[in-house]
Amino acid sequence: MTPHGARSRAWLVSAAMALAENLAPLLDLVFPPRCPLCGEGISAQTGLCAACWGQLVIPGEPACALCQRPFPDTVAHGSLCAPCMESPPRHDGIAAATLYNDASRHLVLKFKHGGRIALAGTMARLMAAKLSFVEPDWLIAPVPLHRWRLWRRGFNQSALLAREIGGTHGARLMVDLLERRKPTPALGGLGARARVRALSGAIVVNEGRAADVRGASIVLVDDVLTSGATSDACVRALRRAGAAKVVVACFARVLDEALPPG
Numbered sequence: 265m266t267p268h269g270a271r272s273r274a275w276l277v278s279a280a281m282a283l284a285e286n287l288a289p290l291l292d293l294v295f296p297p298r299c300p301l302c303g304e305g306i307s308a309q310t311g312l313c314a315a316c317w318g319q320l321v322i323p324g325e326p327a328c329a330l331c332q333r334p335f336p337d338t339v340a341h342g343s344l345c346a347p348c349m350e351s352p353p354r355h356d357g358i359a360a361a362t363l364y365n366d367a368s369r370h371l372v373l374k375f376k377h378g379g380r381i382a383l384a385g386t387m388a389r390l391m392a393a394k395l396s397f398v399e400p401d402w403l404i405a406p407v408p409l410h411r412w413r414l415w416r417r418g419f420n421q422s423a424l425l426a427r428e429i430g431g432t433h434g435a436r437l438m439v440d441l442l443e444r445r446k447p448t449p450a451l452g453g454l455g456a457r458a459r460v461r462a463l464s465g466a467i468v469v470n471e472g473r474a475a476d477v478r479g480a481s482i483v484l485v486d487d488v489l490t491s492g493a494t495s496d497a498c499v500r501a502l503r504r505a506g507a508a509k510v511v512v513a514c515f516a517r518v519l520d521e522a523l524p525p526g
């Protein structure tokens with residue numbers, strides 16, 4: 265597909281979302297709203313049924329002071345988790361809407377690969393609830409997709425989430441703040457070192473945005489935070505360009521117990 269094709273697809277996606285919002289009351293009459301996870305009838309086209317909401321795990325306190333990894337009870341305030349003690353993160357915190365489990369995985373799959381892009385609003389609302397510290401002078405930027413993947417999928421799922429979050433807090437959305445210069449393989453099966461190697465030089469700050477990044481506080485938006493290797497490459501690029509603060513926001517955070525050893 266040509267870049268023009270990708271642009272028109274992105275436009276179509278926005279147009280479809282706007283249309284879906286405007287037609288919502290009508291749609292409710294024609295197609296009674298159903299929970300996107302289990303198919304149960306619900307009261308509005310966006311959102312989940314109560315049972316599915318209940319399966320999402322929202323991380324809370326106590327948590328690591330640097331990365332907000334939830335601790336089992338009885339840990340002193342200000343404590344750090346083992347990964348942060350071993351190597352302090354480059355970011356200034358992780359704001360995760362949910363912890364990765366069957367329910368959040370299912371939701372992300374419907375959103376990303378099942379074409380349910382209207383879920384962006386529901387997911388972003390949960391993310392925004394963890395971003396109350398964001399001020400209107402902050403920038404909101406998605407983890408970039410390489411253009412080949414963008415052409416294939418037709419949208420960047422993180423950019424859709426970032427757009428919804430930007431609206432919530434009045435912060436400036438900059439979809440093109442970061443660029444992915446080279447395609448990267450799926451990082452899932454790779455160890456820590458191989459992930460770093462695969463991402464080396466892959467993510468850069470858009471030259472035209474360098475002045476915006478200098479001294480800025482930035483929310484970096486990702487859908488699923490797995491090993492953190494991709495977001496770390498983004499944070500590194502933003503820091504190198506002079507960002508004052510970078511908080512990573514994700515819909516679902518995979519705690520790294522589940523990852524292959526690096």
Ligand SMILES: [Zn+2]
Binds near residue numbers: 303313316317
């Ligand atoms: Zn449900």
Ligand SMILES: [Zn+2]
Binds near residue numbers: 329344345347
């Ligand atoms: Zn930590």
